[in-house]
Amino acid sequence: MSDTAAASSSGGGKSTIQLTPMEVPKASDVLAGELRERILTGEFAEGAALPPERELVVQTQMSRTTVREALRILEVQGLIRIKTGRSGGAFVQRPGEESIASSVSLLIRGRQIRLSSLLETREAIEPYCARLAAMNRTADDLAVLEAANEAIADEDGTLPAFLQANVDWHVAVATASHNELLTGFMAALSRAIYAATENERFVDAEVRRVAVRAHRSITEAIRAQDPKAAVRRMTRHVHGYADAVLQVEERTEITVSEE
Structure with missing residues (x-):
C-alpha cells in the first residue's frame, strides 16, 4: 500500500488523542515548597540564615521577583522571619503554637x-x-x-x-x-x-x-x-x-x- 493510501485509510493522519488543559505551578510556589520541605525536615536549622536574595537568584536561576515572592510565602506561613538592615536577611524559624x-x-x-x-x-x-x-x-x-x-x-x-x-x-x-x-x-x-x-x-x-x-x-x-x-x-x-x-x-x- 502506498504512503498516500495508508494516510487516507487512517483518516488523513489526524490524531484522535485528546489532552486536557494542564495547570503548571508558579515558579515561586515551587521554590517556596522546596525551601519549606527543607525547613520542616530540619535540614535548615532554626535560626539559620538563608542565602542572600541575590545568591538565591544565582543558585535557582529564577528571577529576583520569583525569589522575593517565595520568601514572602514562607514569611506569611511563619517559617522564616525577615530582618532588615546590615545584619538582615531571611532566618529560619520553626512553627509553634x-x-x-x-x-x-x-x-x-x-x-x-x-x-x-x-x-x-x-x-x-x-x-x-x-x-x-x-x-x-x-x-x-x-x-x-x-x-x-x-x-x-x-x-x-x-x-x-x-x-x-x-x-x-x-x-x-x-x-x-x-x-x-x-x-x-x-x-x-x-x-x-x-x-x-x-x-x-x-x-x-x-x-x-x-x-x-x-x-x-x-x-x-x-x-x-x-x-x-x-x-x-x-x-x-x-x-x-x-x-x-x-x-x-x-x-x-x-x-x-x-x-
Whole structure:
C-alpha cells in the first residue's frame, strides 16, 4: 500500500488523542515548597540564615521577583522571619503554637463560625486539656494559673482586663497539658469566644464571681494532680458558661425580632 493510501485509510493522519488543559505551578510556589520541605525536615536549622536574595537568584536561576515572592510565602506561613538592615536577611524559624492559633483564628473569622459552635467545641476539648494539665503540670504552670486567677478575682478590674485574664487562664490550662496542638487550638478558641462575649450582656458581676470560684477549684485539682476532678470540674464550668451565654444570646435575638 502506498504512503498516500495508508494516510487516507487512517483518516488523513489526524490524531484522535485528546489532552486536557494542564495547570503548571508558579515558579515561586515551587521554590517556596522546596525551601519549606527543607525547613520542616530540619535540614535548615532554626535560626539559620538563608542565602542572600541575590545568591538565591544565582543558585535557582529564577528571577529576583520569583525569589522575593517565595520568601514572602514562607514569611506569611511563619517559617522564616525577615530582618532588615546590615545584619538582615531571611532566618529560619520553626512553627509553634501561635502558628496554629493564627490559622484557626483565620478559619473562625473567615467562615464566621457561630458562637454556639465555638462553645460546643470548647466543651468537647477543654475538659481533656484539664486532665492532661493535672497529669503534666509543672511549678511554672501553676504560677501562671495563679497569676491569672488573681487578675480574674480583681473586683476593681475592668471588663476587658477580666476577659483578658480569663483568656490567659484558659490558655494556661492548655499550656500545662504540654500538648502543643491543644495549646495552639485553645488559644484561638478562647480568644474567639471572649471576643464574641466582650460586653455586659454576657458578663455581669455574678458571672465574674462564678468564674473566680470555678477557676480556683479547677486549679486546685490540677495542683493536686487529680485528673478525674479536673475533668469533672472543667466540664461543669464550660457547660454552665455555655448555657448562660446561649440563654442571653437567645433572649437578645427575641428582643431584637420583637422590635
